[in-house]
Amino acid sequence: MAEEDFDASSFTSQGTFSTKAPDQGFNPALIVLLVVVGTVLVFIVGNYALFSYAKKTLPPRKKKPVSKKKLKRERLKAGVAPAGD
Template sequence: MSEEFDFADKGNKIFNETETKGLNPGLIVLLVVVGLLLVFLVGNYVLYTYAQKTLPPRKKKPVSKKKMKKERLKQGVSAPGE
């Protein structure tokens, strides 16, 4: 009967020795993924602000004469030449 207790004690010692020493692998993966996502978002923000400062504004498409005439008629202003 004393042999059973000795075996149980050895089992507990083995269990105690196998406690986690260091970081959880899942936590490491989570930190890497969050870090990459953060770098991606910050990099995009930096590039966006740089582009806003350096690139010229887009040119608007020219409005056709037909569209201008329609808009003036909607506002009640007569088109020139009529």
């Protein structure tokens, strides 16, 4: 066999095992997970920001007026004599 007939490059690419994995880009499941987690985080942070802003700017809620019947019942429980007796 002559030196000119021997091509070493043809043998190196046939049966060699590569320790390096081929680059395939990002894992699709990882991308979906990042998008979902990012969306949930933006939702939670946005809700908290709106809640704290509303807490500062909105006036306090008005209390419901207590009915006369309820006032009378509370006075009787406290032991105060009702007016008129």
